[in-house]
Amino acid sequence: DTEGHGTHTSTTVAGTYVKDASYFGYAPGTARGMAPMARVAMYKALWEEGAYTTDIIAAIDQAITDGVDVLSMSLGLDEVKLYEDPIAIATFAAIEKNIFVSTSAGNEGPDVETLHNGTPWVITVAAGTMDRDFGATLILGNKVSINGLAQYPGNFTSTEFPIVFMDTCSNKTELSKIKQKIIVCQDPGKEDSLDDQFNNIQAAGNIAAVFITNSSSVDVFVQSPFPAIFLVQKDGDTVVDFIKSNTDPKASIVFKKTILGIKPSPRVTSYTSRGPSYSCPLVLKPDIMAPGDSVLAAWPPNIAAARVNQDLVFTNFNLLSGTSMACPHVSGIAALLKAVYPNWSPAAIRSALMTTSDQIDNTGSPIKDIGGNLRPADPLAMGAGHVNPNKALNPGLIYDATVQDYVDLLCGLNFTKQQIKTITKTSSNNCSNPSLDLNYPSFIAFFNDRSAKPNSTTVVEFGRTVTNVGDGSFTYKANVTPINGLKVTVEPDTLVFKTKYEKKSYKLSIEGPKQLHKAVLFGYLTWEDSGKEHVVTSPIVATSYKIEK
Structure with missing residues (x-):
């Protein structure tokens, strides 16, 4: 590791327990990664000489061949189409092998439409502060x-x-x-x-x-x-x-x-990149927020960590900030979930992480956005919320997605056969059921018809299927937070599950003006069971942004 970045991120995922760790006396204590008993396989994709598409794909391909369970990638390319993005292309094969893929959102915030890795089959992680x-x-x-x-x-x-x-x-x-x-x-x-x-x-x-x-x-x-x-x-x-x-x-x-015990926290960092996704705007990104600010993790002892006046100083632990630091937190938590539920798909694990995440900070108020003048953070900044590892163990319901669901999405995006083949590596793709409506634990609707007549309205509809992963029978009731200027309905608003792994479908509709006057409106859909054991939360975004390509 000639730069230190890979050492820092990998120990955040799976570093073992180290007593008396600190950054020159700051953050003293016992350090450990998210999944300290996990094993790390390291693949070098970025070199001193530069970043090359072929190296990135080769690293991911080798990890898939070696049979890893989770891929953690704190790197990304800005403003590239899905079929031109080496990470999107190479990770499609990972999903086919049931490998969970965690990526960083980028550090180009607080401007909107700056996010990279807005890929539908990975989890895209934003950075928050710690207490x-x-x-x-x-x-x-x-x-x-x-x-x-x-x-x-x-x-x-x-x-x-x-x-x-x-x-x-x-x-x-x-x-x-x-x-x-x-x-x-x-x-x-x-x-x-x-x-x-x-x-x-x-x-x-x-x-x-x-x-x-x-x-x-x-x-x-x-x-x-x-x-x-x-x-x-x-x-x-x-x-x-x-x-x-x-x-x-x-x-x-x-x-x-x-x-x-700093209050309020967490908060969304100003630098974390914002959605909507350039490569696939119809899937809400980022997905989730995790600690990314001043994260303590291991550091190569031969690479200077700081300067004191003109002198370089060295240490075994460094404090770094960025979505690169947030991503491995989620990767490690995903590894823990995968250990508990080895048969869950990457989409199921992502769903569990998203729908159980926190929208409320440690003062009981909505999480604030440092890059948005401390207003409540919208999902284009923090995704579904701040990751909550323990809650993710018992999500109640999950939104699953198969490889064919992603193919249906690629077909719906009007990609050519060759562009789809670039991603799926096969020419025998079934495009008989193209759909832009992926079974995702979040919703984004675009109301950006600039030629619309005043007061004209439109309805955007989403179909979703949820799977009961709780033991036993449950009755869930839907609740939508009121969103000013929009009418959001859920049909049916009650879902009755008699057995584990039973699936039920519902439709969510958003009625609003064809041209929204505000840039972003947002709220949340929650499904809560009658025993109040599970609350399954999904963010809803309505926006007037137009993604120019």
Whole structure:
């Protein structure tokens, strides 16, 4: 591993227990992967020389030949059609062999239509935050302690130093004159202003810096090569008031703090790529969200993990962020599910993960989107919700899909015979029942007829079949959250299952304006059994986006 990425992701999936793990003192404790008893088979698809389609396909083909149970792929190609996407093409064969495929959504958010791996037969994973932060404590001379974000990897003395407020820290000449003082900078909140301040302080070589900022891109700067702490505006005001009201203000900083129980969490990260899917917009993507922010996992000891001033520093564990880190969480959880239910199809496992996921954060409110000004996250950002491993063990109902269902979808997409053959590797594809309505645990409807007359409406219909995987007989009742401006109906709204593995079908209809005035409306369909043992949740999205190809 010449880069570290593969070591980090594979240990997130299946790393064994390691005591006293940490990133230079941050996140201390026992580390382990999602499925620590699983075995890892590693296939190198990306090389120093570059990323090649043939290498990606060869790696996936070899994994299939070797008989792996789960494929975890924290890589993807943007804006490619299904029949031109090496991951989509090669993983179709994995599904035929009942191999579960987990992929990352990409890190091009918060813009919409940025997601890759929007492939109907894989699970596409978005990145969320955790209820854990890393930071430092600034202790003012009056003994007031203020916590901020920090991941400075070096050692720092806890001695008191003079502390000085330098406003926007834009005057490089003045900054370079200040020695042996903690510099406080106020971010004016302009584009790249925090970047400029950070670079100015780094060039000046001051002892430590305090950045007061409400920037959502603070994550980029926390792993700072010089001692730096990042404060929100309210706490920053306290520091500035202290400096201005004292003739000889002093302060000290204690780094390497790990703060647990952060509320609210999880939240959707700003960088996680958003749907709709470029390659198959009629299937709602991403599918699910998992922890992706500041994830601790193993790291090659010969690859630098950070810098302290100009010196490279090395460690066995690193903190990384991205959908690459979220994907292996789901891969490992899927491996655990597969161990419990070896006969379940990849679609059944994906369904169990999606329909039992959480839409509510640890404060009891809807999960918020950092990239959407902290509004409630929509399914184009987080999919069905945040993965909940224990609930996924008992989903109640599953939405299954066969290889032929995916072929029916390819036929419905009006691909040529050759394009379908590229994906399925056979020319004998049965296209007698083409369908754009895959039996999927989510719904997306496009209301984007720009030539429509005012007030004209249309109805989008979906057919779904659910399988009872609970032991015994159950009666499920449907409930749809009201979606403003749309009429959503479910027929029938009651499903009675007498035996395990019995299947029942229903129809979901969305009536709305041919041209939706809002970009995205969303809600949820839940099927709940009479004993309240299972709640099977599916996201519903109505959008006016048009996917231009």
